[in-house]
Each structure stands twice: as C-alpha cells, then as structure tokens.
Amino acid sequence: MRQILHKTMTKLSVNINKIATLRNARGGDVPNVVKVALDCETFGADGITVHPRPDERHIRQADVYDLRPLLRTEFNIEGYPSPEFIDLVLKVKPHQVTLVPDSPSQITSNSGWDTKVNLEFLREVLDQFNSAGIRTSVFVAADPEMVEYAAKAGADRVELYTEPYATDYPKDPEAAIAPFIEAAKTARKLGLGLNAGHDLSLVNLNYFYKNISWLDEVSIGHALISDALYLGLERTIQEYKNCLR
C-alpha cells in the first residue's frame, strides 16, 4: 500500500467521528466512513483519528477493522482502556493509541487523566501497547504534574486537552496559551512527544501552533467537519494545514 507523507512539522490527524455520526443517523452507509477517510488523506491529512466509544454512537468497531488495512497515513485510535478497547487496539495495531478517561455515558471528552492517581493502572495498560509496538499517548490537562506522571507511567506522548484553551482564547489569547506552553515545555524536557486536541479550530489553531512549534500532532474533528459543510472537505483540510505552517 503506497504510504502518503505530507511535509509538515506538526501533523494534522483528522478525527472522523462525526462522519460516522451522520452515517448512523439514517442507518445506512452514506457517507461511507472509509471513503471519507481516504479522501481526507488525499486532501492532505497526515493521519486519521477515531474514537470508538462503547455505545458506538458514531465510530463502530467494524469501522476500525475496515479502516486499518486501507489507510495510507497514521491511524490513531482514542478511547478509555476498558478490556474491550485494549483487545480491539491490540488486534488492530494502529500506529498510535490515545488513552482518554471518558466514562461510557459522557457526551464527549471533557477532562484529562489524573495520571498521579492512576499511575499504576496506566502503567499496566501502557506496557501492553508499548510491548505491541504501538505508540502511546495519554490525554492530559495542561498541568506539568500530570505530564510528569504520564512520563512515569511509560507514555511515549501526551495529548494536551485543549478545550480550556479554545474557550479562553477569544477573551485573552496570551492567558489562554500560557498553561499549555508550560505543560508543553515539561513534555519536551522529559522527552515526551506532544499532541494536542479537542475544540481546536480555524479560529485558534495557528496561535496555538505559533506558540508551541514543537507540537508533533493535532487531532481535530468536530470543528473541521463542521467547517467542511461550508468550505468543502478538501479546502477545509488545506485551511487547517495552512494553520500549521
């Protein structure tokens, strides 16, 4: 399978959860999740992210199996490390797994891990994925201590939970970015890779990138797919990539 490598320092991973939301709304296969993912890659996405939640409200386990052999960029699977999720990831073997502390019923991700309290649990889970050769990322708030304990747990990367940044950015960009710069510096000091995601958009992404240029990857879904309703998917992906230059 021909691999696609787009030349950008910070990679854009498109989260296609909301494509599956639309597909499920009518019970058929339109839009086709695999086709949209492959088109996202052709349009410039450096990766595809999915979050197969327990209730399969959008991405289903079947989607994960369908996508894996056909994607030509990086595949990132996010989720809470339940036994079922761990089994799925170990079978599919994506390039990256991102652990989030979501409960099955919550409407979306709304916090990072308490990596200090959950150190042993995360250590055991991360060891399974690290041993399988899957890059590991732990979803954390912009808190240096949470970053430090993610490193202690054995994560390859942290993903900074950016909803607080997105919320505060319009009011005071400098104040909004400040804790994220500190957390990002801690990650760099510890040799952790650095991802970011949740509520990033065309409004706030370039400022985030300009202040934290050593960012490895952003995963963006809700705002990007919403923008595509007006701009079209190809142009939207290019607009997001332009925010990372």
Ligand SMILES: CC(=O)[C@@H](O)[C@H](O)COP(=O)(O)O
């Ligand atoms: C971890 C994260 O912030 C997002 O991937 C979030 O999980 C999106 O999930 P929904 O698409 O279900 O809102």
Ligand SMILES: NCC(=O)COP(=O)(O)O
């Ligand atoms: N990890 C964040 C992600 O995959 C997408 O989050 P959002 O852009 O849908 O808020």
